[in-house]
Every structure is written in C-alpha cells, then in structure tokens.
Amino acid sequence: MLVDVTKINNSQVYNTDVCILGGGVAGIVLANELEGNDTKVIMLDSGNESYHLETQELYKAQSVPEHFPAPFYSRLRFLGGSSNHWENSTERLDPIDFEKRDWINDSGWPIKYGDVLEYYPAAEQYCGVGKDGYQLDFWQNKLRFKDSFSGSELFHTALAKSPQIPTRFFKKFGSRLVKSKNINIFKNANITDLVFNHELQKVISVKFSSLNKIPHQVNAKIFIMCFGGLENARMLLHFNEKNANKLGNEFDNVGRYFMEHPTIRAAHFFPFKENTIDKVYEGIPDTSMQILARGKLNKSAQIKNKTINIRLFFNKQTKLQLSEGISSAHILADSMNKSETPDNFGSHLVNVLKDADLIAEQYLRSKFNSSFSEDADSFGGYQIISMIEQTPSRNNRIYLGTETDQLNIKKLKIDWKVSSNDKENAWKTLRLFAQDPWLQSIGRVRLLEDEKYRIWGSQLGFGQHHMGTTKMSNIAQNGVVDPSLKVFGTSNFYISGSSVFPTGGHVPPTLTIVALTIKLADELKKIL
C-alpha cells in the first residue's frame, strides 16, 4: 500500500515489525527482500513519486567547501532517491579494498571481500546489469574486443557495466512493493525524531510528519536507516543531540571519515597510431547493456608502490580539445581575474602563441558558430580521466550547523579536502602508467602537473558518492556500526548505505550498497 501522509489529518500511531527510514536504493532493496513473508514492514520516505521543490529544499546544506557539489543538486529526495538521476555505472570493489593496507590509515573492513562477493550477482540483477559478471575473458569472447593493456605488468583492463536505460529503483520495484500485502510505503513522510530507551538500548519509535507538520509515529521492533551517505550521518547526529550520543557516537565518529571519489583530468595519452586503444574503452553496447573498459593498477603494483586505487578512463579527443595553447589561455585568464601571475608564466605565453590558430578556432566556434580549420577536429589523442580512491581522514566530516530547515532540523555543514598524500599518490599512479615499459612502443603520456592548481581546484570532478560517515568497525572506538550494520550502543537500530563503508575504493558504490543491503536483509530474516 502507498500512503500519502499529507492526506492524514490527525496524528496517528502505527505499529510494525520493521521500519525502514528512507526509500532510496537501500530502502527499496531492503523492502523488496522482506516482501512476501510474514514480517510487517513500513517504509517512510520524505518525497513522493516525483521531484518536488519544497521537499528537495530539505536537502540544502548550510555550507560546503569551495568547488564541492551542492548536496541540494547531487541528491534527490523522492522515492528511488539518487537512482532517479544516476548513470548506473556498476563495478565491484576489489579484495584489496577490504584489506588492511599499512600505508593507508584506517584502511580495512571488518568483513571480508568474500562476505560481500556472494551477494554481488543478486546486486547486479537489482542494478539491471545482468548475471554475467565482470570477467574480462568472458566479455572479450562475447564482444570480440582487444585488451589494450595486455603486455603491461603494472596495469590491467577492468570493466564497468551499465544498462542502456538507467535503473530507477522505485519505477522498477515500486509497483510490487505497493501491491504487497506486508509492505506499506508512506510518502511525504519526513522523520523528525526518534525515541530511544537508554536502559534497554532500544529504539522504540520514530516520529514523522509531512511538511504540514502534523506529527505521526511508528513503533517497531527493528529500525533501519537508509537515508544516504550524507543524510544518514546528519539524522544520526540530530537524534544524538537528545540522546547524549548514545547512538553510535560515544567516540565522536558519526559524520567523520567522509569520503568522495575525486576525479581529475591530469594526463594526456598520445598513441603512435590512432586506433591503439580499442573502442571498448569508449564503451560498446551489448543488447541491453553498455560495457566500458578502463585501466586499473594491479594489486601487486599498489602494494609495491604503496599507492591507492585509481580508475583510468580514456576519452578520445581532437587536436582542438587537447590544445595546450587553449589550456594555457584559460590558466592565464584565471590568473588575470585573480590579479595573480601563474607559475611558468613564460611557458603558458609560448603555448598560447604557438597554438594561436587553435585558439582563434575555438573563439570562432564559441562566438560565431563558425570554423576555419577542419584539421582541428582530427584525432589528437586521449584525455585520461582518473577517479581516485580517497583515503579516510577523521577531519573530513559532515556535522550539524546552526541553521535549520523547514522541519527545524539543523542543516549539515561539510569539511572536506583531498589530502596531499592522495594527490601525490594520484600523480604516482599516473607516472607509473606514463613510464610503464609496455607503453613505450605504443605512445607517450604528458602529465599535466603544471596545471595542478586547476586540476585539484576549479577543475576537480566528483563522483558524487558520499561514503564513510557512519563507518563499519569491529569496535565502537573506531566506528558507528558493527559488522552486521547495527549501530553501536543499540540492539535494534541498523544503517545501510555507503555511509557504512570504511574505505571508498575507486568504483561507484551503488553495487556494493545493494549487496550489503541484501546481506543485511538475510541477517534480519534470521532474527525476525
């Protein structure tokens, strides 16, 4: 059943077995896993079936770092959550992501890769990428493409899969849930408070209302918070304000270790021949799916060089797009705007002069929709786009500000930056690629280290993956949830989503979110 809270005119109290807070990817998967048995489930979601500005405004943050994407835009607050606008690119985490790495502080998960691996096939079905996995041999055989990294001892090819039409989770699974006999979905239901029995260490109920603020309540045996990487931490901090930090925050870990997937355009690859990189690195369709290959540093090379995981994508570019003169012109213009002189001013000036014709071409195209150079559109090389693993840091955090939203809940503030260690490791990995002996017969790489201020500043990209803010750990001193995703200090309160990741890896988190949620559902079924 689908209940519209705006249509409930008097305060109501509901009783159920399981209360799921949040109707995004994790919430919907959890409800779907519990569908069809004797367990009564209520799922509460702030939004309804489509975007609504007034509800979306509840996602506004009080402050974020410079260049950081505003949470108002990167998240969607209606049924299906951010799956309503994601690209649906899926990859599995690697075994090394779960291991303790002595060169990365706070690395290692309290569960093994194998604990999640068994759930990946089901997760892939949820995400609409089929059941054939990510093995290179299998896909090479099926799609007949060339492994452009064969011959390298440092790198190999990894595959990302996405369906041709992205999976919108509520659109795909919603009608089954709405028709279900044991699931009730409450839309326009904003959680405002939680009642916690300190003696029993039990959450007794949650309070919710629509924007009309008529209060309602759900009593349940088990509660699972599935609000997303930022909102899980925000709401837990909110609940803890009245509960003396007893809900997983005795050691001030809620909101900390916030990780993103910074994405940089920091290198160009110039092959000697145009078709050196197989077209699978640009993505090729296979019936209902898109297969995209990219480069990845081998585990042995990561260990030997004590560096982080990085995805390397190869983006075909024309001569115009790769023009160093255009790039230098932007750098000079940025500096003039700030009344500064950039490093290597002379080199940038020379670049501009040497590429004057391409700069003129760019100007003609942008201002007059005109062109004089056909050659500018010919193949120039590849831009290497790198999504990097961000190492966990306590100082990267989300916390409550002083401003409140319409429901009187404090807005979040974000402190976040890329550490100098992570930057250095990103350059180190790119240098390993550029200096790989296998590469010398194929082409040459230019590292854009002289553009580092732009690369890590105004040009920094983001995966918009919010991770680590209620991290998993074996002990409360180091985390917020235990390996079964139960909040420390409670007996019946769980969290699912990327906020529980102790490390972020270098791949989109959604597949792993779904896998962990299915695993959680299995464990809940044993105790219900």
Added chain:
Amino acid sequence: MTNITRRTFILQSIVLLAAPMAITTTKVWASHAEELRKTSPPEAIQECKTVYLEWLKQGNIHPEFYLENKLNTHLFSKEKLSHITKSDFINNKFFVVNGLQLGKTEAAFLALIGST
C-alpha cells in the same frame, strides 16, 4: 605521416624515427639528426629546440656527446634507438619536458635535432 596533434612535436619526431627510412648502420647520430631537420615540419623542429633547451637546463652534456659517449657508439639505427628506448623505460631513465615522459635517449636525440 600519421595524424597526430600538432603539439605532440616529440611524437611527430618519434614517428619520423619509426617511419620506414633508408637508414644504414653507418650513419652517425648527427648525420641522421641533420637529415630529419631538413625533412621534418617546421613546428616539429621548433619543438625539438624546446627539448634541447630543457636538456641543457637540466645540466646534461651536449646531446651528441651523450649519445656517442654514453652509448659507446656513433652508429645509428632506428632499431637501436627503439631497443635503447625500451631499455630506458625498463631502467627508469626518463627525461620530462613540459610533463611529457620520454626515455632519456630518445629525448637526447630530439634535443640533438633541435640543437642547431
């Protein structure tokens, strides 16, 4: 000539090296460099001058001496340069100019082209 970005001057030059040419093994480095100066596009030669200036800036001896003394030979062949470049990559002998990662020997050769 293959179609590559105009700013990959080094690579144009390397492509020149890789292109089939009637090079005999009795040619010295300097002679081959001279031959390439005459036949390469002007922008490629201009960029080789950039490599040469950077080569000297990094405190290296003249590229001709480097090539002959370091390699104990004044004989040149495309295959030899290719083989040595591979060895440079394996042994981490690199020369970086404007972020471009080159083997040291191939950089020396490009610097030689740009040295006059």
